[in-house]
Amino acid sequence: MSVHWTEELATGVEEIDEQHRELYAAVASLHDSMKQGRLDRIGGVVEYLARYAADHFATEERHMAERRYPRLAEHRALHETFVGAFLVRKAAFQSNGFRPSLVVELSEWLATWLGDHVRKVDGEMGRFFRSQAAGRSSIPPRPVDSFRSER
Secondary structure, three states: OOOOOOHHHOOOOHHHHHHHHHHHHHHHHHHHHHHOOOHHHHHHHHHHHHHHHHHHHHHHHHHHHHOOOOOHHHHHHHHHHHHHHHHHHHHHHHHHOOOHHHHHHHHHHHHHHHHHHHHHHHHHHHHHHHHHHOOOOOOOOOOHHHOHHHO
């Protein structure tokens, strides 16, 4: 499974969108390293993803706080859930090495999570930011569990 950034995923905040592009590229690099049998690259990509995700989530949360995004707490909880799940997978690598099956599982999980999160959750955040810039600052309510793939 490969992932590709498209402009339809843009939030309208260039700092966030640039980070999303870089995250998509890192996940694609993980996938490509696996396809090419370059398991020696996997450790560096995993470490990069761990650091970069934390930095990126902090950036998003800062923008949400500055703009008084009403779903900041929910969004932050999804980020925390991701970090926990990622750390479990990272620990599996540390215990078992970069076995191809683990790399494939991580690559597929990241591609799915990133695609769903950016398209749905960050998309909603971007719509809020754009409506706020246009002079509207509310978003329609939605059930908290509408992003089931986040778990």
